[in-house]
Amino acid sequence: MTASGFRSRLTGLPDAVYVFGLMAGLYVVFTGLTVLLNFELAGVVNTLRAITYFSAVYAMVVLALNLHWGYTGLFNLGVAGFMAVGVYTMAIVSGPTNPGPAEIPGLGMSLWVGVVAGVVVAGLVGVLASLPALRLEADYLAIVTLALSEIIRLVLNSTLIQEVSVFGVTFGTGGATGLTVQNNPQTPVTAFFQSWPGSAITDMAMAIGINRPTVVEGIGYAIVLGAVVGLLFVFVRRIATSPFGRVLKAIREDQVVAAALGKDTRWFKIIIFGVGCGLMGLAGILWYGSDGYINPLSFRPNITFYVFVALIIGGAGSNTGSIIGGSIFASVLFYLPQFLEQNSTPVLDGIQSVLGGSTATPQTVIDAGGALVGLDLTAFLAYCFANISSLRFIGVGLILIYLMQRRPDGLFGHRIETAASVPLTTGDTDE
Amino acid sequence: MSESSDEPTAEPVLAVDSLEKQFGGITAVEDVSFDIQPGSLTGLIGPNGAGKSTTFNCISGTLTPTSGTVHFQGTEITDAPSHVVAEHGLFRTFQIARELEEMTVLENLLLAPPNQLGESLIYAVTPGLRQRVQKQERELRERAWELLERFELEHLAREYAGSLSGGQRKLLELARALMAEPSMVLLDEPLAGVNPTLETQLLEGLHELREEGYTFLLVEHDMNVIMNHCDPIIVMHQGSILTVGTADEIRSNDRVIDAYLGGDR
Numbered sequence A: 001m002t003a004s005g006f007r008s009r010l011t012g013l014p015d016a017v018y019v020f021g022l023m024a025g026l027y028v029v030f031t032g033l034t035v036l037l038n039f040e041l042a043g044v045v046n047t048l049r050a051i052t053y054f055s056a057v058y059a060m061v062v063l064a065l066n067l068h069w070g071y072t073g074l075f076n077l078g079v080a081g082f083m084a085v086g087v088y089t090m091a092i093v094s095g096p097t098n099p100g101p102a103e104i105p106g107l108g109m110s111l112w113v114g115v116v117a118g119v120v121v122a123g124l125v126g127v128l129a130s131l132p133a134l135r136l137e138a139d140y141l142a143i144v145t146l147a148l149s150e151i152i153r154l155v156l157n158s159t160l161i162q163e164v165s166v167f168g169v170t171f172g173t174g175g176a177t178g179l180t181v182q183n184n185p186q187t188p189v190t191a192f193f194q195s196w197p198g199s200a201i202t203d204m205a206m207a208i209g210i211n212r213p214t215v216v217e218g219i220g221y222a223i224v225l226g227a228v229v230g231l232l233f234v235f236v237r238r239i240a241t242s243p244f245g246r247v248l249k250a251i252r253e254d255q256v257v258a259a260a261l262g263k264d265t266r267w268f269k270i271i272i273f274g275v276g277c278g279l280m281g282l283a284g285i286l287w288y289g290s291d292g293y294i295n296p297l298s299f300r301p302n303i304t305f306y307v308f309v310a311l312i313i314g315g316a317g318s319n320t321g322s323i324i325g326g327s328i329f330a331s332v333l334f335y336l337p338q339f340l341e342q343n344s345t346p347v348l349d350g351i352q353s354v355l356g357g358s359t360a361t362p363q364t365v366i367d368a369g370g371a372l373v374g375l376d377l378t379a380f381l382a383y384c385f386a387n388i389s390s391l392r393f394i395g396v397g398l399i400l401i402y403l404m405q406r407r408p409d410g411l412f413g414h415r416i417e418t419a420a421s422v423p424l425t426t427g428d429t430d431e
Numbered sequence B: 001m002s003e004s005s006d007e008p009t010a011e012p013v014l015a016v017d018s019l020e021k022q023f024g025g026i027t028a029v030e031d032v033s034f035d036i037q038p039g040s041l042t043g044l045i046g047p048n049g050a051g052k053s054t055t056f057n058c059i060s061g062t063l064t065p066t067s068g069t070v071h072f073q074g075t076e077i078t079d080a081p082s083h084v085v086a087e088h089g090l091f092r093t094f095q096i097a098r099e100l101e102e103m104t105v106l107e108n109l110l111l112a113p114p115n116q117l118g119e120s121l122i123y124a125v126t127p128g129l130r131q132r133v134q135k136q137e138r139e140l141r142e143r144a145w146e147l148l149e150r151f152e153l154e155h156l157a158r159e160y161a162g163s164l165s166g167g168q169r170k171l172l173e174l175a176r177a178l179m180a181e182p183s184m185v186l187l188d189e190p191l192a193g194v195n196p197t198l199e200t201q202l203l204e205g206l207h208e209l210r211e212e213g214y215t216f217l218l219v220e221h222d223m224n225v226i227m228n229h230c231d232p233i234i235v236m237h238q239g240s241i242l243t244v245g246t247a248d249e250i251r252s253n254d255r256v257i258d259a260y261l262g263g264d265r
């Protein structure tokens, strides 16, 4: 009891240690991997950039989902859709009015207006979706949000609003072809590194052997994302440690009691649903927007599923857990398989030199099983690498089953993160 | 309705008129009318299934009555949702304690006070405003600890409410309602499972609070508690009100004896 009191008083401090410790650990592991694979410095650094980037974007969207599912118990299965609304709105609002040939024009506003618009529109779509659904039983929200997410994706994919003109202003989603995002969140970062004083940093990096400016720009952007995660963490933590957050928890536990204690549960649910969806829109912007090109295919429900798994790994209800779960999922379950697939030839050669066996890839799962039974681990792994994207799905499913049975609270969900803005000790001992 | 009661005093704090509640074909509550005087500790008794909890649910907005009206402090609250009823200052506890299990005992208590500044999202996250939230929470924290002391729950303050025993949950539920400083509390068997010493203390506490101006409507099956502490007493039977009166009147009422008390009294 005293230990948990102590913990709750110092939550800010040791939690930062967990997060930075995890990132440091991931950096060490991936540096080791890339060095083993004889990457040059730029490649090593770029790999670390990639895990930072994916960790950060996952952490953002998991933090947003934690407000819904972890805190309020709202089962939002439309995460991908709300991210799509955010990034498409941003792309349309801040797209140039006279882009290159065969490009679809935007509304020509500044990037910041686009970002704010993306967040606000994603939030509003969330509120509108929640209005009918929140009146009903909890399960309906899941059905409504999942359906909405698919409707959003199918509309974006269709020719419906591919390119439209309203009052002489032409804009559109690009349909199945997707949309180029010329003016995207990474643009200012890139610009910074291309002119003084940022260019000095680029030159220095080149001098020490990071010989690709895009890697330097990418690192800059990853650092910006890290800072955004930090700000977002402060924001959601303030929500969590406040009377507002206390009502959210009460809604999760028992809505009837929350209402009997005078809380207008519907109002709280609508507000938090809008806020969470807005943050998902922001995550969509910073994640997919920075690729410079968006396409409806990126927003299939499997992304929503991944985000849920990340939240469950970290522990629903814990903000620190959300960040940890986000980075573990992004680095180990999302990025690592992709990395191994891209480097399957040198990885397999390396394994073969240690274990022997054959690098010829078995064609069917039966053959792969045969290789495994025949103790030809190399051939088995070759099969795994060749089919990594479908195996990843199976693997994630297995992890989910394991967690549900053995550790339903995830890594941090068992902790008591008290919902109050002051320590709840007796007497005025704080400050 | 009332056949005999205290002299009709000031305006009733709670007025229930011709309340009816049907579940499908079953009529759980039928033509129930009564007035509750401010500052009283009124008892509500009746056999299992008499409709006591359903009456509570209809008054508190947890259920919507089929017909009839409910007025609280002169305001009609008949079809008001339960959070509005609570905002008016009418709180209730549940017969089967409904704790917010994965919230600590302290969090349960701090949840109850109405209109907290920090229930506004803007106040919760904006630096200057948040300090005002913290100031208010420090005051609430003091009151929460006082209540914990009174209900002998201090040592459990930081535990999850879900880990409390049945009796402790009942206590927490009562403490939580009092934390809101409501003008009236509907108590649905708050003493079930509470040990006798604490029960006596709690009843004394209820009388103290009553003298301070709180009003209570108490459902209880323990006849000693009802007869010694409640005045007046409302008797329900099969969804309707059988009679209303003082302990002596109830004890000598033939219909009550037949329906509820049995021949041995």
Ligand SMILES: Nc1ncnc2c1ncn2[C@@H]1O[C@H](COP(=O)(O)OP(=O)(O)OP(=O)(O)O)[C@@H](O)[C@H]1O
Binding pocket: B023, B026, B027, B028, B046, B047, B048, B049, B050, B051, B052, B053, B054, B055, B095
């Ligand atoms: N939600 C419901 N749906 C259907 N019937 C119900 C419902 N709630 C209560 N009832 C019925 O209404 C009647 C009155 O129930 P109620 O819970 O009000 O009794 P009670 O007087 O509180 O009894 P007890 O002393 O056992 O708590 C019972 O016959 C019960 O079966």
Ligand SMILES: [Mg+2]
Binding pocket: B052, B053, B054, B095, B188
């Ligand atoms: Mg009952």
